Amino acid sequence: MxxxxxxxxxxxxxxxxxxxxxxxxxxxxxxxxxxxxxxxxxxxxxxxxxxxxxxxxxxxxxxxxxxxxxxxxxxxxxxxxxxxxxxxxxxxxxxxxxxxxxxxxxxxxxxxxxxxxxxxxxxxxxxxxxxxxxxxxxxxxxxxxxxxxxxxxxxxxxxxxxxxxxxxxxxxxxxxxxxxxxxxxxxxxxxxxxxxxxxxxxxxxVDTNVFKPLRTHPPRRDERLKIVSTSRLVYRKGADLLISIIPVICTKYPHVDFIIAGDGPNLIEMTEMIERYELFDRVELLGAKPYHEIPSVLQRGHLFLNTSLTEAFCMAILEAASCGLFAVSTNVGGVREVLPDNDMVLLANPDPLSLCEAMEKAIECHVYNTDPIQTHERVCEMYNWDxxxxxxxxxxxxxxxxxxxxxxxxxxxxxxxxxxxxxxxxxxxxxxxxxxxxxxxxxxxxxxxxxxxxxxxxxxxxxxx
The missing domain is CATH 3.40.50.2000 (Glycogen Phosphorylase B;)
Structure with a gap:
């Protein structure tokens, strides 16, 4: 025993x-x-x-x-x-x-x-x-x-x-x-x-024992698709880009919802955008979350969105991939070194048009084919704190x-x-x-x-x- x-x-x-x-x-x-x-x-x-x-x-x-x-x-x-x-x-x-x-x-x-x-x-x-x-x-x-x-x-x-x-x-x-x-x-x-x-x-x-998927299969076509973003709502993290592309994606894809975990000076602009386009039931603002609650936020989603304007090494998309999510990110700094492009992540230029195109491609071609368990296992092989x-x-x-x-x-x-x-x-x-x-x-x-x-x-x- x-x-x-x-x-x-x-x-x-x-x-x-x-x-x-x-x-x-x-x-x-x-x-x-x-x-x-x-x-x-x-x-x-x-x-x-x-x-x-x-x-x-x-x-x-x-x-x-x-x-x-x-x-x-x-x-x-x-x-x-x-x-x-x-x-x-x-x-x-x-x-x-x-x-x-x-x-x-x-x-x-x-x-x-x-x-x-x-x-x-x-x-x-x-x-x-x-x-x-x-x-x-x-x-x-x-x-x-x-x-x-x-x-x-x-x-x-x-x-x-x-x-x-x-x-x-x-x-x-x-x-x-x-x-x-x-x-x-x-x-x-x-x-x-x-x-x-x-x-x-x-x-x-990444600690793959903490950041692990709860879902064991890709999302169904008939269920609502959850897009997650976990970053501070500041200019450096691309909050303006995030605010500009949410209405476009919500208009084109009625079955898509957003989960935003973060706080910052651009929270007022985010709230005004939700009120202007009446997206109260489509965009969920969680505010700043403690680090130990981030895995539970990621586990609710199917697609991760990173809009940072500068990153030395983007931990956010690595944690999201460990939770079984496909990722879309701006192609800045060292982001291209984290995960293989067009396989586990789609990279786009840091402008609204390129990000919207990458989001559309991810929703139509990748999200429904991404196996959370297989994605998690690949991250375990690539990254290890030991x-x-x-x-x-x-x-x-x-x-x-x-x-x-x-x-x-x-x-x-x-x-x-x-x-x-x-x-x-x-x-x-x-x-x-x-x-x-x-x-x-x-x-x-x-x-x-x-x-x-x-x-x-x-x-x-x-x-x-």
Whole structure:
């Protein structure tokens, strides 16, 4: 008989070895503004990568910003220890933004990294101030630094110019950079003037045990067809395109309904469109849904629609395909790398006419021939978090043995490539950060900082009696 036992134990087991063949356990810190209880592609990526590394015997903690009253240290059910550090945030229409504090975050981050005996700091998303500051301080402390980027940015707009300058500063001294698609690798290599040989493409994956179909057969011709869209109603996600094509599809296909899960500034325009065309019983607005409810939303549909104007790697269509849905998406960024075109997804130009044509082709030629179970099994073969974790772990181990530490003078000299004036400013900031760190080492020696005991995660084990 199988008995489920909840056990907590102290373990030092790992799947990697050091140079002498002894087992090696890595202590890793994931750092980003984006983590639970927020939801999105970055949050799920950090969660799944951390879970996989813990299962492989490594120690993983997460440092993120506070969410409302969620501050301090929390433990997730899979054993991840999360530090919610208190920072000042500004609420915007696209979400909350963290102000850069640069040096003032060093004492707290230094204390955490020393207490947890961290060896590798892995930052996520170039728009995260906590990530950028964490990598700066980690380099000052002599730790190995990794970075994973999740978004594409331009070269000519004001926001892109500033982000590109920050990326060149932050990424110039990291040990390795991970991109989630080849399109993003090209984009980031150009934006941040990176050496392409220290950049690796490791795509996202999907938890196929959570995102799985409920239907076992294609939809019947006599049942109503449900089209699902799960994205924020903002310009960047193509909310204007979505609003413009819904009336066209509803007029041509009376048996088609829409399910919209998302919230944002364009919700008012969406509501006005529904009222103007009297589509109250054809368009269902669910509002913003927590990430754990997204599978149940996708499982209600037959066809998935993505109208994003920019995507580095579209997790939404991958999750939809895992739930057995055929997908229609704009052909932007790294979307073409996710699923085979004209097979599991139809790609269209980001304009209303092309999207309507793709939707018509999907409804008439693909949806009624798509087997949900077969589609789910194909996604299981193509994407697996274990493979992603194994590739990431291999980069960690390689960096521990090959990447050499660089002195302060050598680091400052390397910043000249960032720009004549910008490089001098960055060199000054790095020098001040180093001096501040040495002052903290003198005033608060690391020998006086208590080290956290390394408890293993909570696991559910099946034991045969």
């Amino acid at each position: 199988k008995i489920i036992l909840i056990t907590m134990y102290i373990h030092l087991v790992t799947t990697t070895t050091d140079g002498s063949g002894n087992e090696q356990k890595l202590r890793i810190c994931m750092i980003s503004d984006f983590f639970y209880p927020g939801f999105g592609g970055v949050e799920s990526h950090i969660y799944c990568i951390s879970t996989g590394l813990i299962k492989r015997g490594h120690k993983v903690i997460v440092i993120t910003t506070s969410y409302d009253d969620r501050k301090g240290v929390r433990y997730l059910t899979n054993g991840i220890k999360v530090y919610y550090i208190p920072v000042f945030k500004i609420n915007t229409s696209a979400g909350s933004a963290t102000l850069p504090f640069i040096f003032t975050s060093l004492p707290l981050l230094r204390n955490i990294l020393i207490r947890e005996r961290i060896e590798i700091v892995h930052g996520h998303q170039c728009t995260s101030n906590v990530c950028n500051e964490g990598l700066l301080h980690a380099r000052t402390m002599g730790l190995k630094c990794f970075f994973t980027d999740h978004s594409l940015f331009g070269f000519g707009d004001e926001g892109g110019v500033h982000i590109n300058k920050v990326s060149r500063f932050v990424l110039s001294e990291v040990d390795h950079v991970i991109c989630v698609s080849h399109t993003l690798k090209e984009n980031l290599t150009l934006r941040a003037s990176l050496n392409p040989f220290k950049t690796t493409v490791i795509p996202h994956a 493979k992603v974790v194994a590739c990431t772990e291999a980069l960690y181990v390689e960096s521990m043995h090959t990447c050499k530490e660089r002195g302060l003078l050598e680091t400052i000299t390397s910043y000249n490539s960032v720009g004549f004036f910008h490089g001098k400013i960055i060199g000054l900031l790095t020098t001040l950060d180093y001096l501040f760190y040495q002052a903290l080492e003198y005033m608060y020696p690391r020998e006086e900082i208590d080290v956290c005991p390394e408890f293993g995660p909570f696991y559910l084990k099946d034991v045969n009696d």
